[in-house]
Amino acid sequence: MTVRSQSRLLRTLALGALGFTLLGGCEPYPVDDxxxxxxxxxxxxxxxxxxxxxxxxxxxxxxxxxxxxxxxxxxxxxxxxxxxxxxxxxxxxxxxxxxxxxxxxxxxxxxxxxxxxxxxxxxxxxxxxxxxxxxxxxxxxxxxxxxxxxxxxxxxxxxxxxxxxxxxxxxxxxxxxxxxxxxxxxxxLLVEYDPDVPTTDMPIQSFNACATPTVGGERDCGWIKDRIGTCTPNSWVRLGAGSMAQDTSGLCTGPVLGKNKDIRAVLRVCSGIAGCDDEGPRFVAKSTGVCSPVQNPSVSFQCPASGYFNVMMAPWNSTESLGLLYVGEDSTAQNAAYPVSEAQAFxxxxxxxxxxxxxxxxxxxxxxxxxxxxxxxxxxxxxxxxxxxxxxxxxxxxxxxxxxxxxxxxxxxxxxxxxxxxxxxxxxxxxxxxxxxxxxxxxxxxxxxxxxxxxxxxxxxxxxxxxxxxxxxxxxxxxxxxxxxxxxxxxx
Structure with a gap:
């Protein structure tokens, strides 16, 4: 069983996928207890x-x-x-x-x-x-x-x-x-534990709170779990939170995907169903805001071989709290889905x-x-x-x-x-x-x-x-x- 995150913050991303016309489909108990x-x-x-x-x-x-x-x-x-x-x-x-x-x-x-x-x-x-x-x-x-x-x-x-x-x-x-x-x-929600290391029951570092105020999308602390998506391996996928979608060259030519209110946000995409640290083995892509408006992130990436990806999000400044993130799907998307159900992920x-x-x-x-x-x-x-x-x-x-x-x-x-x-x-x-x-x-x-x-x-x-x-x-x-x-x- 899993906890469904209950917070005042609605953290819903939607996804757009580039079509095939672009590029193919007593004493404290030990931690281990x-x-x-x-x-x-x-x-x-x-x-x-x-x-x-x-x-x-x-x-x-x-x-x-x-x-x-x-x-x-x-x-x-x-x-x-x-x-x-x-x-x-x-x-x-x-x-x-x-x-x-x-x-x-x-x-x-x-x-x-x-x-x-x-x-x-x-x-x-x-x-x-x-x-x-x-x-x-x-x-x-x-x-x-x-x-x-x-x-x-x-x-x-x-x-x-x-x-x-x-x-x-x-x-x-x-x-x-x-x-x-x-x-x-x-x-x-995505899995917050690294499936590639021996069992420790310790979360991936990026999901820990930041010890000191930190900014940017490269930090490995202060990130929030979001959802899991599916896609056709090697096809191009794009998603965002209130910004124009990037094409395969990184140009801001696509439609605005969703909305972001209040503060600047950053996104990270990982392969599979488990989160990742910046540039780690499952890291796929990140966005600190490129397209207009710059405070709202969007990202394009090639679908991992597994056909699964997941999304992490964070405020640009670790001392802040995310406001409302909402993204509508790109109606041209044919080869990806985000988020997906448990039945689709397993x-x-x-x-x-x-x-x-x-x-x-x-x-x-x-x-x-x-x-x-x-x-x-x-x-x-x-x-x-x-x-x-x-x-x-x-x-x-x-x-x-x-x-x-x-x-x-x-x-x-x-x-x-x-x-x-x-x-x-x-x-x-x-x-x-x-x-x-x-x-x-x-x-x-x-x-x-x-x-x-x-x-x-x-x-x-x-x-x-x-x-x-x-x-x-x-x-x-x-x-x-x-x-x-x-x-x-x-x-x-």
Missing amino acids: AEPMRASQESDIKIANSLSTAALVFNGISTNAQANLLMRTNALSTLFNNTSTADGNFIRNQLTDPNARQFMKYLVGCALSSSQTLPWQSSGGHSGVWMGGAGLCTQWRDIPPSAACMRQVSACILARNNAVNRRVELSVRGAHLDGTAFSLEEAP RIREGAFYGNLFTRGVAAEVTVIPSKTGRGDGAREITHSLMSGSVYPQMYVCHDPGWVQGAAYATHRVCAIPDMGANCAAKLVGSCQAPTTGCGTFDAPPVTGDGDYDDCKDPDLTTWSEPVTVYLNGPCDLMPAGQVNLCKRHFP
């Missing part, structure tokens, strides 16, 4: 994926038999806010395992709503507050979860697993247990994730040895630290038939050691659309056209009714570098 998911309304789910496969497979909560039992039979607040019971103290000790803390961060983000929190502390001196987000099992905070609740939260956690140690945004489709569909955002159906993490028979056991000093992280003992197949007996993944190498893709998606098919978080079922073993529904109600799977089978042909379906922005978003063969698609 902060919950990256931000939420707006409970039915709206667009989440980040950066739970490491290793943490999902081997952690002191779900892969410890006693902790697993306590999770499925207790309210979260009872377990994590209680230091006066043996169960509460046991959980506190398990949280000295960093993997357990990471696992719980994502569990709370899936289960609780954006208005709910879960304070916690470990016996090793760590403490903090996990933030809710998706709201898939809000009652778990105060009462033990139902079986359906645990299944849907398990599916969400599995979907958020990845082995590439990068933050990747996902669009998750499905339905809440009350039958209401996960809604899709009409115009999602078009690649990856597959379905389903099952139950909270069950007996987990194939490995993580035991956390209490710290002798009472500080720091306790040592871990892991039984079966290298095992073939899935650690969890009731977790499953099926792949969309669009993948050329669907089985290999799915193995890399859910296995910590994919080349050996070892230390996996789920069992591979095959294609989600296989006649016998796939899902019974390829576009489940109540919404037509969101493309979510339902009634998905496991290898024993048992049907699971609480899957989540994941859509990606790019086919290689969750594959390791150098594994481009795994990203090949039969169709988008």
